[in-house]
Structure formats: structure tokens, C-alpha cells
Amino acid sequence: MLGAERRKRLLHAVRAEGVAHVGTLAERLDVSPSTIRRDLSALQAQGLLNRTHGGAMAEAVQADEPDRPQRSGVASREKSKLASAAVEHIAPGTTILVTGGTTTAAMVPLLEGIERLTVVTNSLHLAVDLAGLEEISTVVLGGYLRHREMSLLGHLTRQALEELQVDEAFVGAYGITEAGISGAHVDEAETDRWLLSRVRRITALVDGSKFGRSGPVRIAPARQLYRVITDGSAPEDELGALRAAGVDVVQV
Numbered sequence: 137m138l139g140a141e142r143r144k145r146l147l148h149a150v151r152a153e154g155v156a157h158v159g160t161l162a163e164r165l166d167v168s169p170s171t172i173r174r175d176l177s178a179l180q181a182q183g184l185l186n187r188t189h190g191g192a193m194a195e196a197v198q199a200d201e202p203d204r205p206q207r208s209g210v211a212s213r214e215k216s217k218l219a220s221a222a223v224e225h226i227a228p229g230t231t232i233l234v235t236g237g238t239t240t241a242a243m244v245p246l247l248e249g250i251e252r253l254t255v256v257t258n259s260l261h262l263a264v265d266l267a268g269l270e271e272i273s274t275v276v277l278g279g280y281l282r283h284r285e286m287s288l289l290g291h292l293t294r295q296a297l298e299e300l301q302v303d304e305a306f307v308g309a310y311g312i313t314e315a316g317i318s319g320a321h322v323d324e325a326e327t328d329r330w331l332l333s334r335v336r337r338i339t340a341l342v343d344g345s346k347f348g349r350s351g352p353v354r355i356a357p358a359r360q361l362y363r364v365i366t367d368g369s370a371p372e373d374e375l376g377a378l379r380a381a382g383v384d385v386v387q388v
Contacts, residue, residue, distance in 0.1 A: 142167065143175045150185050150192050155326040155353060157191035190291070193322045212242075214367055218341045219243040221365045221388045222306055225339065228252050230303040234262055235328055236287040237308035239341045241265065247272060256302055258293050258327065260286040275300065282324060289327040302335040304362070311349030312342045314377035316358045318351035325353035337362035344369030358383060 142165060149164060150156045158176075162169045176192045179185050185192045219242035226232060228251040234240050236259030244265040247253060254273040255266055260281075266274045277296040279288030307328065309317035317340050319325025332338050338361050347370050358381040365386045366375070375385050 139175070142171075143179060146172070146175050147179055147184055155188065155191065155193045155322060155329075159190075161191070188323075188326075193326070214343050215239045215242045215341075217367065217388045218343065218365050220246060221386055222339060222341055223247060223250075225363070226250055226253065226304070230254070231256065231301065233257065233297075233302045233305040233307075233331060233335055235259065235305070235307045235331065236261060236285055236324075239308040239343075240306050243306060244269070256297070256300060258288040258331070260288070279327070282321075285321075285324065287324060287327075289323050293327050294330050297331055297334055304337040304339060305332050305335040306339050306341060307332065307355070309340055309342050309346055309355060310351035312340065312346050312364070312374075313348060313350055314358060314374060314381070315350075315354065316361065317342070317355045318349075319353050319355050320351045322353055325351065325355050329353070329355050332356050332360070339363040339365060341365050342370075343367050344371070347371050347374045 145165060146161060149161060158169045158172050162172045165172070176185065176187055180187050180192070215238060218239055223243055223246040231254040233256045234243060235257065241262055244262060247255065248269050248271070254275065256275045256277065257263055257266070258277040258279060263274065263276045266272060277288055277293045279290045279293035282289055307317070310320035311318045319328060332355065338356055340361055342364065344367050358378060361383045363384040363386060364378055365388065368387055370387065379385050
């Protein structure tokens, strides 16, 4: 395969996935990892993609998502209902992962009283809220700081989770379709996708407005979801597709 054709296919693969890793790309194109790294550097020099640790991400593939302070006051009553339904499914003595987001943050005050609970998070906002609940064991994953969301991302975050066994993850999403849940920010979605690949069950908290909307990066396919908690405004046809994929759908 000529270099130009290989780089064209490489760029297509990165754009299709949003984020891709060197090893996966090398296997797909049947070339060495060093060749992939050279091609990625050449494509980055042309401004066609961005290199990341161990791979690359598509250029400018970030959805227009409001800042956290803008989102925190939106539909707060609905978020509280979703959070309350999620907490009902948490058994004493379990270890859960709660990723950053205003919907998952609504779970924290409701966790008080669940015995022998361990909460793992990469959100500094959630860590601060959990600091007031001394009976809950809290593990904060390390990483580099995304200031806008006060979340910790990257390979250090992933390495920290390698030491833990997590029963269930609770996660929000920018969008959800019958294909699964997606994120708005590439770096954050990449970290979330890796974290969710290391847990036993995934519960997504999404209100009806998130259905039919897709972010630039898929976080988890529908087949990986254990449960989706949503409200009465969610479209029934899309809920039916999730149920057909084996997802437990809870409406509140």
C-alpha cells in the first residue's frame, strides 16, 4: 500500500472513531506501530488530526456543550429524580464509579446511609461533595485536569483504576441512541470509555432530551449498557430498541 493511500485510510479511521490507538491502527492497516506513528505525525503537521498519548484524535470533533455552571441549574428537578432512581439500585458493600456531570452529581447527597459503600470518581466536584460523607470510602483517580469540568483525565486516570475492582459505573451522557451513549468532549469521552470498559455494569442516567443526539465520540455501545434510567419524555421507539438490545430501561 502506498504511503498516501495508507495515510488516507488512517485519517478515515481516526475520524470514524473520534479517538484511535496506535496498536489498533497498526493491526487494521497491517503495518508496524512505528509506521503508524510517523503517519500520525505527518497528518498532525498538516493539521488533519491531533496526536495523543498512544494514538490520535480527530481535529475539532467537540460538540457545543455548555459549561458546567450553565448546565447545573437546568432541569434540576428531573436530574434529582434520575439520581434518586439510580441510588435505589446500589446495594450495601459495593464499589461504584461515578463520573463527572451535573446529573451524576445529584446522586452524591443521596448516598448517605448506604453501608460499606466505596465511591470511585475522576471528578473533583464530586470528590469535594463526597468529603462531607465520612462514612463513604472515596477514591479519587489521578490524571491531568480539565479545568472547564474539573475532571481528571488521561493515562494516569486509567492506571489508577487498574488497581480497583468496580461493581457498577454511573455515568451521564451528551447523547444516547440505539447504538449507545456518546460524549461531547474527545479527551473526556476517551477516558470515560476506557474507565467503563473496566467495570462490571454500566448504568446511564439520561433525560429524554438526550435521545436521538450523538456526540463526536461513542462512550459505550448499547450492548455494554446494563441499565438506562430516564424520564417520561424519552421516545418509546428508542427505549424499545434499547430493551431489544438487552438493556434494563427504568423510567421515572
